[in-house]
Amino acid sequence: MTTLMINGKQYELDAEDDMPLLWAIRDIAGLTGTKFGCGIGMCGACSIHLDGELVRSCMIPFGAAKDKAITTIEGLATEEGLHPLQQAWIDKDVSQCGYCQPGQIMAAAALLRENPNPSEDEIRTKMTNYCRCGTYLQIFEAVKQAAQFHGEQS
């Protein structure tokens, strides 16, 4: 049994150390907002935060996440409500099929934490997750809206 801390909650997981964190989060902790897309760290559907850092969870062995704080899409909202990015995603009707969007939102959250006021260029180059439905322009717009909200709050 290994203990993982996901979204501030402890999970006792029975798995081999080489199991990608993605599958531990999905199939053992039962948090299925984090998606499987490619398994080679390219598409970003499995993006999560590990000790606050954006990672692609299909590339992180489960064993390497012990003693680290894991945040998934399910842990992004607080008691006060949705994360400003989630609200922006709703306001802008970003999602089409929606499969990649939890990963997109996690990537955007990391971007805004690093730089609360990114330029258009930074958004376009630092948001690297794939979307097969082609919602990229809406994603860029939603990140801008959330950044603006951040600006007004601080």
Added chain:
Amino acid sequence: MSTLSNLSMTRRQFLGTAAAGAGVFVLGISLPGCAKVDEQGEGVINAFIGIDENGVVTFQNPFIEMGQGTYTSIPAIMAEELDADMAMLKVVQAPHGPEYRIMFNNTTRFTGGSFSVRSSYMTMRKAGATARAMLIKAAADTWRVPPGECTTEPGVVIHRESGKKLTYGELAPLAAKLNIPADVPLKDHASFRLIGKPVKRTDNRVKATGEAEFGIDIKVDGLLYAAVKQSPVFGGSVQSYDQDAVLKMPGVVAVEEIPNGVAVIADQYWRAKKALEQLPVTFDEGDNADFSSKSYLEKLKAALNESGVRVENVGDADKALSEAAKTIEAVYHAPFLAHQTMEPMNCTALVTKDHCKVWAPNQGADFVAKVAAEITGLKLDTIEVITPFLGGGFGRRFIMDYTAQAVTLAKKHPGRPIKVIWTREEDTQHDHYRPMTAAKYRAGFDAQGNPLAIQITTAGEGPSGRLNPEFLEDPAIDESIFEGGPHQPYGIPNKRAELVNVPVKPLPIGYWRSVGNSQNAFFKESFIDEMSHAVSADPVEFRRNLLTEQPRFKKVLDTAAGMANWKSEVWQDENGIKHAMGVALHESFGSIVAQVAEVALDDGDIRVVRVWCAVDCGFAVNPAIVKMQMESGIVFGLSAAWSEEITLEKGRVMQSNFHDYPILRPDQMPDVEVEIINSGEPLGGIGEPGTPPIAPAVCNALFKLTGQRVRSLPLSQYTF
């Protein structure tokens, strides 16, 4: 906020909730125009609409949601006539069965062909209007007033004179007992609150929180996971495997054969996958281990010199070409393509002695039920199909191969739910591919440069003939391989088109977003561009002159050109980088789309800067979704044009994942502007028509920039 669950209920459960007295009452709405008698000769009532005591309207959607917006557009059409707010709706997926086959005179039901809104628009309006009339009647009876004195506001019936009100929730139990009226009048367009308006998506919240449940996310007690390995050569089969080598690995439950491969079942997906990787397995490659896409392309090119089945014949193209002052000819081809839905193929199934439950991402619940019934031997009415949200479809999820695997495995382990998940590699290498196609175009002009004739020969094999031969009126003419080439709107007096069918068996082929239009619009609109340059005409002006009899097409073209402030010439930006515009115009699925692409070439690197898109789909039921689908279609087409290609050697697909089958990245994304033309013509489709014009629009701009004519895709094979 609208509540939404994406899980299906069987009709029995749907009606049963009402019977159980749980406060849910179902308006058994027999949809006018689609009242149907099932195989048993029993009258069937279509139960699309249920209303509970709180006024929550449960809508059983016959169309699946794969991103294209059917969980918003379809219920909005119904809610318009019912007079309900979108926030009152709960959208669920209808189960399989004849009562939900509302397409094509109640013969079928699927989600594809850009058919959802246009095939059900009137049906859904009538369903809502009929329910509203019954609620009004129930209120009028309660108040002992004529129904004509009553009206509605969203969710409420009002007696105009007295101001008395009753909610839909209060009235539903009474309304459900009433006879279903026929020929209920529909609203005037002028009074629409939802139709024609940019109604927000009903699924936007669950898709931003991670709560949206896709097939791969299904949770069932006692769930087992299966990883599969299919024969790398199409048509091959399992020869031998050594299950003892992996049965003792942690969590492994069983090793089983599936129709064209082998599966490992374990308590965790990762354990199943790891054991599968270590399982010694050999395949009998069958007869197709010598197939290569390169040699198939040579066959297609050779076939272009044969005479084929005539599919269009106007005037005398042979004569006109022989008399022409000038002729041009070009040969084009387009590669095999994969769908690459972001959610890989997966399916969960549970089989017991007398019941089978299947959780399957699908583009047609009836297809799932049919496959499950065939494999289990159970009757259709004991098969339960649950359709979750789809993480993309694009035509891939018509094919039930992954469903068959899950049901096969579940049948071998009765009482245990089993979830099959394909890796991206299996998904890429066992798709049903957009067929490779080649075409030869010839045109002739008179001495003044006016086009006299166009002649097209297309070679390939279409997906319809393979998958749905019943769709073909003439088995020799499979439109799904040449559609979008012949039958052009351009006023060219002599036209001839032929098809040479070149079977590509055993390679699985399928419907890929916009089907034959995806390659033939590239051929046709590139060649029209070649024609314009051959007579030194501006590509927009050249097309306009051929559209004097086609005002609808002309308006779409003019709109896109106007939006772009069309530039005929190449120009340089402030950094000295060259830019040019290319145009394409194409009708598909009943909608006409024109796109202008601005392309820049920076030291050999292509940048698609901006796309202007005009669309005439008759009438935009949800203009926000129409715009998003144009953008989505453009990305899909641009991605393929830029870098997508499936190749085969020794019978095997050579690509396996996004590193060797790259899809469009965010940093490649052009800006897109869309303008909708509400022409009032019959409704056209929207999910697909945005895809075909983008490849030729971009390639036509590249020609201006480089002088190099792109006659095969993808662009990544060229050096500019």
